[in-house]
Amino acid sequence: MRKLITTLSQLVLPISVMMLLIVINLIKGVDYFNITLVNGALYGNIPNILFGASELVILSIGMTLVTAASQGQDISIGVNATISSAVFVLFVLHAGEVTLLVIVAGFLLSCVAGLVLGAFNGTLVSVFKVQPMVASLILFTGGRSIAFMIDGKLSPILANDISNQIGTVIPGVPIQTPIILTAIFIALVAVLFKTTNLRLYVETVGINPNAARLNGINPKKIIFLTFLIMGVCSAVAGFIAVNKAGRHDSVNQLKLIMMDAILAVAIGGNSLIGGKFSITGSIIGAYTIEMLNRTLLRLEIEPAMIKVFKAVFIIILMVVASPVVRVYFSKTLDRVRTWRLTTTIPKDAMVSTGKKEE
The missing domain is CATH 1.10.287 (Helix Hairpins)
Structure with missing residues (x-):
């Protein structure tokens, strides 16, 4: 019961902000919740928010774990997503005929690239004790140049039906594909927390690394693991973003999204100096930020x-x-x-x- 009360208290802020934005939008127009079916797919303010926040939600999950364990933030997540998606595009364009198997193989290869980037940041933080923001500043500064070298500075286009369906809708499915992929990712994270002690280990390391070590938990391994998870999150976000756009843009893809991810963690009621965390709060925070962006546009700012x-x-x-x-x-x-x-x-x-x- 006490755990439930604590969880609900963490969600008060993000839910309150979201309700405030809903009220503002309803004042602007009572048709805010209207949803229409266009070419077999659902469109409207709510579906658009879910669609637009797909990458931010996934990155916010990884940012929450990194923040909780390392007591700092990874500011290279947008760049890492750009690099991993460049690997995906390079593989697909050189694979010849684009099939579902090619797309899946390219996605898995981009996840490997994400793991390598996460391992780089994780090693600096966990082994060499570099502050997370400073460690990730290396890739943040030079990462887009790496993406440029991978895609040949050509901003290649994904001109195939499968990528188009991943970025938009699958025929016969009314929900946009990025929304479905985000829901699947959230479900996998929920299963991970349900079947492992990852939450306990991350919170213990974030609260007191020395106490965690005395209790048989290796802080270095846990911090390194959270950066690996962050790398996978970056790869998934990059995969969704590049298929949404239909092309790879090394300059602007997910540019400065790390600021929104950090903000989503804060809005979600999580401390930015580590310790206990709420993935649910961060997810609500991410959707709240997307709602805020669209609300400002709707108010004709x-x-x-x-x-x-x-x-x-x-x-x-x-x-x-x-x-x-x-x-x-x-x-x-x-x-x-x-x-x-x-x-x-x-x-x-x-x-x-x-x-x-x-």
């Missing part, structure tokens, strides 16, 4: 001003979610409860405590 409005919103959100504000509201709530108790105790109750009226 000029594209040049969207970042300003988003920054102001984030500042307000972070202040509200800060420990200082939380402690203040907690103390205020305790004072209110104490005042209510003292004003509602009947006089007869004083007799039972051994006190008598003079």
Whole structure:
């Protein structure tokens, strides 16, 4: 019961923000939840949010684990996704006839590339004790040049039906494919946590590495493992992004998405200095960010001003979610409860405590 209450308290912030955005959108127009069927696929504000946030949701999951275990953030995730997707595109374009088997093989090869990149960052952090943000700054700085070398600086196009269906919809299936792939990935992560002690190990290392070591948990291995998982998340996100676009763009693909991923972790009620975490909160946080972006567009904010409005919103959100504000509201709530108790105790109750009226 206590665990359930703790989980729900972590989700208060992301759910509250999402509900606020829903109210704003309903004020703008009551047709916000309208969904239409176009060429056999569902379209509307909600499906569009689920579709648009696919990559961010997957990257937020990996970022949550890295943050919880290493007490820092990986800022190279967008670049890593670009490199791994470049490997996927290179394989597909040189495979001749594009079949489902070729696509799957290319995807698995991109996951291997993601694991290599994750292992690079993970080694720097876990073995050489480099701060995560500094360690990942190496790939963040030079990674897109690596992607350029892989794709030949040509921004190659994926001109095949299978890639198009992966990035859009499969004939006869009303839900867009990236939404389905994201749901499958979330389900696999849920199974991983259900069948292993990964959550316990990550939280233990994040809270106190020395105590974890004394209890037989190797902090280096756990931190390294979270970066490997982050590498896979980057590869999956890159795979979805490149099939959505239908081409590989080494310059702009998932550019600066790491900032939204970090923000999704924070909105999800997770501490950015490690320890206990909520994957559910991060997922809701990712969808909330996508909803915020689309809400600003729906309010007809000029594209040049969207970042300003988003920054102001984030500042307000972070202040509200800060420990200082939380402690203040907690103390205020305790004072209110104490005042209510003292004003509602009947006089007869004083007799039972051994006190008598003079």
